[in-house]
Amino acid sequence: MVFSNDDIEGIWDFSWPGHGIGHPPSSSVDFTTEGKLSFDSFLPELDPTLKCLMPGIPLGIIDPYPIEIVMQDHQILFLYEHFHMVRRIFMDGRIAPDDWPVSLIGYSVGHWEEKTLVIKTTHMSPDNYVWTNGMPFSGDKNSYVIERYSREGDILLFEAEIHDSVNYKTPYKVSGQRLFSPDMNIYEYECLPDFAGAGVI
Template identity: 25%
Template sequence: MRSLFLCGTFVLGGVVVICSAGLAQNAPAGQPPAQANPPAGAQSNPPQQGMGRGPAPPVQGPPHDPHDLAGVWNTRRGYGGNSYDRQGPEFTPWGQEQFKLAKASNGGQYTLQQTNDPVTTKCFPPGVPRIYLQPFPLQFVQTPKEVIILYEYDHTVRHVLTDGRKHPDDLTPTYMGDSIGRWDGDTFVVDTIGFNDKTWLDRAGRPHSDQLHVVERFQRMNLNDLELDITMEDPKALAKPWNAHIGFQLHPDWSIAEQVCADNGDFVSFEK
């Protein structure tokens, strides 16, 4: 008797009757049917994993190199808004006084005729980290000695040196500061000092001094998502470090376009 397909052979009224019901038809209710052994030489499929058959394998996204930041990215929330959170930083007395002098137009308190925003009125570079609040994408270009960040806003470019050098001792203060980078595991850490005091930390007018120190930590979580954690320290303006977080999404079909702030230099006419 064949154990798989024939459940028995007997004679009934002179007729040979063969019971050929497969095991799958006789499987107890609630259990999956048994599978037949493959013919000799055939390759059977491995057991499926899932409910009741062992742990399912983790779902894998498209492959990516966490050390590869190249490409065009844009903030996930679209328009950057005027700051990173609702609370804002805790100021020193000096920082609080400077904040009172700011007349930010982005929050709606002041018109373009009234604001003293250095970006809006003079097309000054936004500085770091405010550049991430400008509603334009950015692109990473990686070389063996540096990571270049191309911001679409007003053709702003940052050179993050990765050849192991330190910050110079005789830095000339600039809008975007002096940046050096290194890899800490899968996190790209950018350390920036050497700022002037002509920019704001955000579009809401929060000030800083030339003692500002910014640390950016970029981590590519998967193929399409890049997370940025920012720490701002300024002993003259901030009573304690101010932390911020921004998420970016990859746009492989985008390219950086031309955006010229000076083309909108007459902001009063532009507002009308």
């Protein structure tokens, strides 16, 4: 089957051998003083997903579970298996309202730059991290995330820049890729609070 490079609809898997997530080593991250203190004081049990909170944005960008992308005229839906997370990427030119409440997924607007989908997300909650090793995220009103998705055959390439001047002197960057998996299913995912952090010591 032949697809257009700007047709990213379908189910995309992350967990396939030989390809992982591109993260800078912590030693090369350009922390602010506050960001370094937050990173150094992180404990594994502080991971919000261990409280049955969905990964949100920016953490959910590199979530290893499959996602389904649904393209509509006015929006693109990102449907995540993990925690049933749903993102609406508004494509109709709207601007995020100033009084929009902060949340784990924030408020996302997008546009196409040729064959690349560009998403800007604002209004994100401070109850989140950039990465599960404790890379902090402030949720400051001036923080935002830029994502770029482009298709090359059955591969969906993505990269993201986390702009959070409270914690990072320069944007924190991640990248990765997903494999088009039309025969894969999105399964039920449940998080039981009594067991969510059972493996953390």
